[in-house]
Structure formats: structure tokens, C-alpha cells
Amino acid sequence: MSSHTNRPGDLFNHEDSNPSTHPDFDEVLQARLSRRGLLRGGVGVAGAAALGGCATSAGVSTPVDRLGFAPVAKSMADRVTVPAGYSARVLYALGDPLTAATPAFRNDGSDTDFANRAGDHHDGIEWFGLDAAGQASDTFASRGLLAMNHEATTDEKLSSFFLHADGGTATLPRPAAEIDKELMIHGISVVEVQTDGRQWAVKPGSAFNRRITTQSPAAIHGPARGSEHLVTRFSADGTQSRGTLNNCGTGRTPWGTLVSGEENWFGYFFRDARDDDTRKKDKQVQALNRYGRKAGAPSRHGWESGGDADTYARWNISAKGAGARDDYRNEMNTFGYIVELDPYDRNSVLRKRTALGRMGHENATFARPRAGEPVVAYMGDDARGEYIYKFVSAAPWDPADARPANRLAAGDKYLDKGTLYVARFKNDGSGEWLKLSMDNPVIAGSSYFEFKDEADVAVFTRLAADAVGATRMDRPEWAGVNPRNGEVYITLTNNSARTPSTTDAANPRAYTDLKAGKEQKGNVHGHIMRLAEATPAADTFRWDIYLFAAEADADRSSVNLSNLTDENDLSSPDGLVFSKATGICWIETDDGAYTDKTNCMLLAALPGQRGDGESRTLTHGSRQVTTHVGRTQTPATLKRFLVGPKGAEITGITETPDGRALFVNIQHAGENTKMADVRDPSKYESQWPASAGYGAGQRPRSATIVITKDDGGLIGT
Numbered sequence: 001m002s003s004h005t006n007r008p009g010d011l012f013n014h015e016d017s018n019p020s021t022h023p024d025f026d027e028v029l030q031a032r033l034s035r036r037g038l039l040r041g042g043v044g045v046a047g048a049a050a051l052g053g054c055a056t057s058a059g060v061s062t063p064v065d066r067l068g069f070a071p072v073a074k075s076m077a078d079r080v081t082v083p084a085g086y087s088a089r090v091l092y093a094l095g096d097p098l099t100a101a102t103p104a105f106r107n108d109g110s111d112t113d114f115a116n117r118a119g120d121h122h123d124g125i126e127w128f129g130l131d132a133a134g135q136a137s138d139t140f141a142s143r144g145l146l147a148m149n150h151e152a153t154t155d156e157k158l159s160s161f162f163l164h165a166d167g168g169t170a171t172l173p174r175p176a177a178e179i180d181k182e183l184m185i186h187g188i189s190v191v192e193v194q195t196d197g198r199q200w201a202v203k204p205g206s207a208f209n210r211r212i213t214t215q216s217p218a219a220i221h222g223p224a225r226g227s228e229h230l231v232t233r234f235s236a237d238g239t240q241s242r243g244t245l246n247n248c249g250t251g252r253t254p255w256g257t258l259v260s261g262e263e264n265w266f267g268y269f270f271r272d273a274r275d276d277d278t279r280k281k282d283k284q285v286q287a288l289n290r291y292g293r294k295a296g297a298p299s300r301h302g303w304e305s306g307g308d309a310d311t312y313a314r315w316n317i318s319a320k321g322a323g324a325r326d327d328y329r330n331e332m333n334t335f336g337y338i339v340e341l342d343p344y345d346r347n348s349v350l351r352k353r354t355a356l357g358r359m360g361h362e363n364a365t366f367a368r369p370r371a372g373e374p375v376v377a378y379m380g381d382d383a384r385g386e387y388i389y390k391f392v393s394a395a396p397w398d399p400a401d402a403r404p405a406n407r408l409a410a411g412d413k414y415l416d417k418g419t420l421y422v423a424r425f426k427n428d429g430s431g432e433w434l435k436l437s438m439d440n441p442v443i444a445g446s447s448y449f450e451f452k453d454e455a456d457v458a459v460f461t462r463l464a465a466d467a468v469g470a471t472r473m474d475r476p477e478w479a480g481v482n483p484r485n486g487e488v489y490i491t492l493t494n495n496s497a498r499t500p501s502t503t504d505a506a507n508p509r510a511y512t513d514l515k516a517g518k519e520q521k522g523n524v525h526g527h528i529m530r531l532a533e534a535t536p537a538a539d540t541f542r543w544d545i546y547l548f549a550a551e552a553d554a555d556r557s558s559v560n561l562s563n564l565t566d567e568n569d570l571s572s573p574d575g576l577v578f579s580k581a582t583g584i585c586w587i588e589t590d591d592g593a594y595t596d597k598t599n600c601m602l603l604a605a606l607p608g609q610r611g612d613g614e615s616r617t618l619t620h621g622s623r624q625v626t627t628h629v630g631r632t633q634t635p636a637t638l639k640r641f642l643v644g645p646k647g648a649e650i651t652g653i654t655e656t657p658d659g660r661a662l663f664v665n666i667q668h669a670g671e672n673t674k675m676a677d678v679r680d681p682s683k684y685e686s687q688w689p690a691s692a693g694y695g696a697g698q699r700p701r702s703a704t705i706v707i708t709k710d711d712g713g714l715i716g717t
């Protein structure tokens with residue numbers, strides 16, 4: 001989510017709450033077709049399907065050791081720029097119909113029926129292949145499902161103004177009809193896409209197409225299922241909830257489902273000014289404050305003001321009734337989880353995997369599973385000063401589960417029982433995973449917060465991590481696992497609250513940067529942490545900082561520690577995904593600090609390994625902080641691949657298994673437009689993707705683009 005505007009909505013974002021190596025058949029076929037010059041002439045998917053079906057290789061199919069494109073220059077143009085020899089096309093934008101019966105999107109604020117349209121603010125995205133018979137396939141590369149998050153919406157003064165003809169209502173109470181649209185543009189979508197060999201397109205009437213919204217049924221799984229803290233008027237036994245919210249990063253499980261992180265959900269709830277007293281200052285009050293919901297603070301959209309119906313009432317979490325079954329005091333506790341979806345089954349119900357903890361989840365990324373060993377996922381909690389986590393399953397991996405008969409049952413097996421850990425970084429380049437469980441005496445005997453059982457740890461995870469003394473990080477965003485060597489990369493996007501006196505070896509920079517002549521302080525541009533473990537389930541690790549984001553002309557002894565140049569300088573790394581086809585590490589930015597010089601971007605990297613650099617000592621006044629820096633960068637190891645339109649953040653990224661199509665999400669182009677100008681397109685900050693010839697109207701829309709190489713080759717090589 002955008003971190004950089006001055007909108008009221010930003011009050012709710014990132015608050016400080018924390019004082020094979022063999023090619024598969026499809027690839028072989030496509031290469032063969034490509035050589036014969038047929039692929040681009042329109043060979044159908046049925047032809048490709050006839051030869052498909054070998055097992056997926058883990059690791060990298062076609063590892064590359066050079067980036068074979070010319071770097072894209074920094075740009076403030078209102079368009080998507082990719083290297084020469086590549087094409088980027090808009091594929092799927094806010095409002096696009098998912099059923100054959102849904103009218104085309106007019107894009108003038110008059111559209112309705114968002115339960116059957118693409119949602120807003122496209123974020124994390126994952127590919128789920130299909131063969132010609134419509135069965136799940138890990139190898140076919142010409143037909144598949146894109147499952148993606150619709151994190152939020154472009155707003156000002158409560159209203160998602162591009163959704164409403166006149167910009168909507170900026171004061172309370174808000175009309176139910178406006179809220180009804182806004183409730184539906186959040187969540188997840190699943191959309192079928194295919195290529196005829198020439199061009200990718202969405203299949204609007206596909207029986208796989210699906211929306212999950214704030215209103216969709218969800219089942220609570222894991223240790224918090226049935227907890228007293230999840231009892232609501234909707235679920236007297238605390239086992240069910242509704243919807244998912246502010247879904248940010250994604251992951252793909254080893255058994256072939258989507259996992260999605262609920263990130264800045266707390267801002268959507270309202271709690272009245274007397275609520276601390278009404279709750280008699282119980283431990284819930286401590287938790288509500290720790291999770292960023294102070295009594296009396298306004299909600300992001302005022303959804304609670306739409307009327308008495310449950311649809312609206314559930315957003316008011318004040319203790320109003322005789323007990324938890326009579327009101328929605330616990331509703332906020334039903335958000336903040338990693339949620340799992342089977343994208344291949346449109347009748348399946350979302351499962352909230354509480355064993356992975358409750359926080360501002362960015363994504364969850366899985367280590368390559370090994371037979372007989374636990375399944376491991378890495379996660380970041382995206383807020384200033386929050387932590388890095390890992391989940392280790394109780395069940396050992398059975399390779400037969402890579403293609404299970406029941407995918408969500410496999411999810412139950414691996415994600416409902418296990419151990420959650422939080423990271424503590426030591427100055428010497430080592431680190432520990434600290435156990436968050438009642439069998440850790442520090443948790444069970446905590447005087448900081450009363451943990452009664454594992455459900456309490458699952459619901460109040462940030463407090464458990466506080467109790468064990470985890471390291472406060474510069475806003476942990478995406479985690480990604482390098483398929484070549486298993487090392488874990490975690491983006492730390494930036495931290496305006498980092499000061500020289502609070503720097504440490506793992507968060508060593510606090511500096512002043514100028515943006516259009518104005519000072520910005522803290523860790524303005526962020527960095528990327530790298531962890532190496534003996535095995536994924538280990539309780540210790542070694543770390544270094546793979547990359548320090550910086551502007552090319554910044555001081556190389558204190559800020560630009562990775563020696564970035566005009567070909568690869570960046571600010572605020574956020575999305576980070578390794579290609580399984582090529583091994584390229586794709587890095588996406590959500591930047592508000594360098595936007596005086598360039599729009600947000602996508603870079604391609606060939607990372608080395610932990611310890612390939614040196615130790616560096618930074619001086620902060622009388623303090624010295626020694627940190628561990630990866631090797632310095634050159635355009636041969638890190639290069640800018642794409643620059644987005646104005647006001648946009650580059651969010652999710654995924655690929656076909658053959659690495660020849662890259663799907664990238666472009667979120668909130670034009671977000672700095674003023675609500676008052678909603679009827680005057682000449683004043684929009686951006687008119688993308690209409691300006692790229694996509695769709696009706698001129699209002700900017702979040703969208704998925706597809707990038708192909710004009711010669712049909714591997715992307716980035």
C-alpha cells in the first residue's frame with residue numbers, strides 16, 4: 001500500500017503501533033513451436049495441452065547468470081516503460097467483468113455489481129496453471145488462473161472517490177449505496193487467462209472466475225479457532241467470520257493453493273471514545289492499542305455509519321452489548337491473518353490460518369519443502385518497528401501432497417499445527433528465532449501481557465513478540481526464498497521513525513535525504529535483509545544486508561552503501577519475488593521518497609549469497625554501528641526493468657512456468673488526484689490505463705499487465 005501521500009487515509013497505513021534443472025514438456029513444446037515460427041502465428045492451447053503433464057521440477061528450471069536487457073531510465077512519464085525488445089499490455093483492470101452477464105465497465109462512477117468485477121488496488125498475484133481439460137497443472141504455460149489481492153482503494157476524506165460519479169460522501173454518515181460498492185472492491189479475485197500464442201487475454205465467462213470480498217464467508221482455523229476473543233454476534237462459538245481485508249502480499253503453497261496476507265485491516269474499524277472504560281481496561285484494551293486501534297479514532301471509510309444492518313454494524317467494534325455474542329467488539333480479532341484459498345475450486349471457503357499469527361501480514365513465502373522435514377514459511381509484519389516471523393509446521397512434508405486430492409485438507413495438515421518464531425538479530429551477523437508458544441516460559445510467565453493459551457499467542461502475536469524481545473525492523477514487507485540456495489530475502493521498505501540513536505546492526509542507517517528540496521529523515525529508502533539457515537527449520541541463522549536502497553548520488557560511505565548508479569538506484573523496495581524459471585530476483589518499489597525524480601519501478605537482480613560482501617562501520621554522532629553488507633552492485637547484477645505510471649506503486653509479480661510471460665500489478669496510478677477534481681480528467685494525476693488505450697473513461701485504474709519478450713524468449717535474459 002502507498003506509504004507516501006498526505007491523505008487522511010494514510011493515518012491508517014503503517015502506523016507506529018510498536019512502542020530442476022530439466023525443462024518441462026510445455027516449455028520444450030513452446031520452444032519448438034517458437035523455432036518453427038508457429039507459436040506467434042496462433043497455435044491454440046489444445047495443441048499445447050496434448051503434450052503436457054510431466055512433474056514440476058523444484059529449484060530453477062533455466063538459471064541465468066546474465067541480465068540480457070538494456071536498463072530502463074528513471075522516468076516521470078505517465079506510462080509503463082519496459083526495455084527495448086519487450087512488450088507490456090494491460091490485461092485486467094479495476095471493474096473488468098468476471099461473468100459473461102456483467103456489463104462492460106463504464107469507468108465513470110456509475111458502475112455497480114462489483115461482486116462480479118475485478119476489485120481495486122491490485123497487489124500480490126500468483127499463477128495457477130490449467131491444462132486443456134481444465135485440471136490443475138504445474139507445467140502448462142498457456143492457460144491458467146491468476147489469483148490476486150485487491151488491497152485497498154484510492155480515497156480521500158473517507159470516500160473511494162473514483163468509484164462514485166461525483167466523488168462520493170466525505171462526511172459521516174455515509175450512504176449505504178456508496179459503502180456497498182467499497183465493501184466489494186476489497187478482497188481477492190481469481191481470473192482465468194490464456195494465450196493463443198500471440199496475445200494473452202482474460203476469459204470473462206470462465207467458470208473459475210471468482211471474487212472474495214469483505215463479505216465472503218471465512219472459517220477460522222488453527223489455535224485461535226473457538227477462542228473467546230473471536231466470539232461475535234455472527235459466530236457465537238468463534239469459529240466463523242466474514243471477509244478478508246487489505247490483502248497485500250501473496251504466496252503459493254507447496255500443495256498448490258494461494259496464501260494472502262491481511263495487512264492494514266485495523267484502520268477499517270471504529271471504536272467509540274468511551275470504549276476503554278466500557279471494556280474496563282481489560283487486556284483487550286492493551287491489545288487494541290498495540291494493534292493501532294485507539295478509542296475514538298475515526299475509521300478509514302466510515303463503513304460503520306451505513307445503518308443498523310449487520311453489513312455496516314460489524315465495523316463498529318465498541319463493546320455495546322451485554323457480551324461478545326451481542327456485538328462486534330471482537331470483530332477486529334477476526335482479521336490480521338494469513339488466509340488460504342483454493343483458486344481451482346470456486347465453491348471452497350476461505351480459511352484463516354491463525355497458527356501463522358496475527359499482524360500486519362505482508363506475504364508468506366515457503367522454503368522449498370524437503371521430504372520428512374517440516375514445511376516452513378517466512379513472513380513480515382509491515383509497520384514501522386515491527387518484526388520478521390517464521391512458521392514451522394508440526395507435520396513433516398510428504399511429497400505426495402504436492403498434488404493432493406483435497407488442497408485445503410493439505411492446508412489443514414501443514415498450516416493448522418506448528419510453531420511460530422520471531423527474529424532477533426545480533427550485531428555479529430548471527431540471529432535467533434525466538435519461539436512464540438506457551439512452552440516458552442517467557443511467554444507463559446509474561447508480566448507484560450497475560451497469555452492463557454496458544455489461542456492468545458495466535459491472536460495477540462505482536463505482544464508475544466514484544467515479550468520475547470524481537471528486533472524492531474524498518475517495516476518488513478515481502479519475503480522471498482532464493483531457489484538456488486534457499487536463502488531468505490526480506491524487504492525493509494523504509495522507516496521514517498528510525499533515528500541515529502535507535503540504529504542497530506540490522507537497521508543501521510538513519511539519514512537525511514532531500515525530496516524536491518525538502519528534508520526527509522530516518523531510513524528513507526529502505527534495505528533488503530538476507531538470511532542463511534543450516535536448514536529451514538533451524539532456530540538460528542546468519543544474516544547480512546543484501547542491498548541498501550539509495551539514490552545514485554548519495555554518499556557512498558554512509559547512505560549509498562551498495563554503490564548504486566543511475567541504472568539501478570531505487571527507493572523503498574516492497575515486492576520481492578524470485579523467478580523459478582530463471583532465478584532472477586524481481587524487486588518492486590512503493591516509493592514516496594524518490595518520486596521527485598522517478599515513478600515507482602521494477603528491477604531485476606542476480607543476487608549472490610550471504611557473506612559475499614564485507615562489514616562496514618557507520619558513524620552516528622558519537623555512536624558507531626557495525627553492519628554486514630552484501631557485495632556492491634553493478635548494472636550486471638541489478639538493473640531497472642520497468643518504470644510505472646504516475647502515482648502508481650508496482651506491487652505483485654508472477655510468471656508462467658516457462659518464464660516467457662510475466663504478470664505485474666500496477667496499483668493506484670493517479671492516487672494523488674484530488675477528490676474535488678473527480679469530474680475533470682484534465683486534472684487527474686494519471687489517466688492510465690486509458691492513456692495506454694485500455695477501456696472506457698479516463699479515471700485511473702489499478703491493473704494487471706502482461707510482459708512478453710518480442711522474440712518469445714525468457715523474460716529478463
Ligand code: FEO
Binds near residue numbers: 249
Ligand atoms: Fe501493502 Fe506492505 O504493502
Ligand code: CA
Binds near residue numbers: 513
Ligand atoms: Ca532525494
Ligand code: CA
Binds near residue numbers: 001249362590651
Ligand atoms: Ca506491499
